[in-house]
Amino acid sequence: MSTKPVELPKTATPWPDPMIPRAYRVDQVRQETSDTFTLELAPQDGKPEMSFVPGQFNMLYAFGVGEVPISISGDPGKPAVLVHTTREVGTVTRAMRRLKPGDTLGVRGPFGTGWPVTQARGSDVVIVAGGIGLAPLGPALYQVLAARKYYGRVVLLYGTRTPADILFRRELQQWHSRFDLEVHVTVDRAMGTWRGNVGVVTALIARAPFDPHSSVAMVCGPEVMMRFTVQELERRGVGLENVYLSMERNMKCAVGFCGHCQFGPTFICKDGPVFRYDRIQPLLAIREI
Numbered sequence: 514m515s516t517k518p519v520e521l522p523k524t525a526t527p528w529p530d531p532m533i534p535r536a537y538r539v540d541q542v543r544q545e546t547s548d549t550f551t552l553e554l555a556p557q558d559g560k561p562e563m564s565f566v567p568g569q570f571n572m573l574y575a576f577g578v579g580e581v582p583i584s585i586s587g588d589p590g591k592p593a594v595l596v597h598t599t600r601e602v603g604t605v606t607r608a609m610r611r612l613k614p615g616d617t618l619g620v621r622g623p624f625g626t627g628w629p630v631t632q633a634r635g636s637d638v639v640i641v642a643g644g645i646g647l648a649p650l651g652p653a654l655y656q657v658l659a660a661r662k663y664y665g666r667v668v669l670l671y672g673t674r675t676p677a678d679i680l681f682r683r684e685l686q687q688w689h690s691r692f693d694l695e696v697h698v699t700v701d702r703a704m705g706t707w708r709g710n711v712g713v714v715t716a717l718i719a720r721a722p723f724d725p726h727s728s729v730a731m732v733c734g735p736e737v738m739m740r741f742t743v744q745e746l747e748r749r750g751v752g753l754e755n756v757y758l759s760m761e762r763n764m765k766c767a768v769g770f771c772g773h774c775q776f777g778p779t780f781i782c783k784d785g786p787v788f789r790y791d792r793i794q795p796l797l798a799i800r801e802i
């Protein structure tokens with residue numbers, strides 16, 4: 514059976530003006546790895562919590578410094594806590610890293626398309642993540658597991674550079690212990706006491722237990738990793754119309770006004786960031802817009 518391609522889910526922005534940030538309080542800061550941290554946030558205005566679909570992102574505003582797009586990494590079934598996992602790479606993410614419980618962060622969103630989680634019901638689900646790419650895919654996995662009986666086999670393939678770069682260790686342990694979820698983690702370079710897989714994440718695809726003719730694949734990571742992942746999935750027999758990627762290119766307004774993320778008729782911010790592969794293939798060949 515071949516899985517039919519689907520339209521990607523979007524939710525309406527709940528905030529009256531999508532350009533005005535809403536104040537959120539930092540409730541928890543968790544260091545995931547040496548350069549990556551998770552913030553748990555709650556709205557300060559007492560208004561309803563944010564509902565979102567897995568794969569959507571928010572614009573996070575570090576006051577006086579700047580604003581950056583960051584995917585929502587928490588469980589969509591627990592919207593009372595807004596969770597973001599961020600790698601510190603530059604000015605804004607460095608300022609975010611300095612936040613402490615009780616501090617305030619501006620939040621606009623949620624924006625963009627989501628992973629086709631509901632639409633994948635009845636199929637096997639293959640999630641392939643590289644590095645920080647596990648953050649936007651986490652909510653998709655939470656949602657699949659919350660409705661586990663509607664899916665066939667569910668496989669998570671996750672690769673990082675070294676064992677020290679593995680995110681969500683606590684969650685990975687819980688996912689590992691489930692009988693209805695196949696989890697394989699690999700590292701480019703083994704270090705310390707690592708006894709697991711060594712090699713790139715794409716090498717796991719050939720042996721992973723799923724039916725390529727009835728699978729939906731969701732992929733996020735560095736663009737080079739996503740390109741090779743698509744090749745391996747295709748080699749395995751997965752139809753490219755059933756492969757979805759998240760394009761994390763630079764953006765400013767996030768609502769289709771400024772053109773910063775525009776590529777021809779496509780806006781990454783509002784037509785993505787999650788795209789069906791066959792619709793975004795030409796863009797992958799272009800370095801930055």
Ligand SMILES: Cc1cc2nc3c(=O)[nH]c(=O)nc-3n(C[C@H](O)[C@H](O)[C@H](O)COP(=O)(O)OP(=O)(O)OC[C@H]3O[C@@H](n4cnc5c(N)ncnc54)[C@H](O)[C@@H]3O)c2cc1C
Binds near residue numbers: 582599602762763
């Ligand atoms: C839709 C979307 C979702 C994202 N989700 C996450 C997430 O969940 N977690 C996370 O850590 N990051 C995520 N990013 C990337 C994040 O937005 C950037 O890392 C951030 O904007 C960097 O801002 P900065 O001011 O700290 O760094 P800057 O000072 O702007 O840049 C520092 C370095 O990072 C590079 N950089 C800037 N933006 C990006 C980008 N979009 N992708 C790759 N490299 C970039 C710059 O080229 C530069 O080399 C996402 C991006 C998009 C578009």
Ligand code: FES
Binds near residue numbers: 764765770782
């Ligand atoms: S970020 Fe402004 S149009 Fe997409």
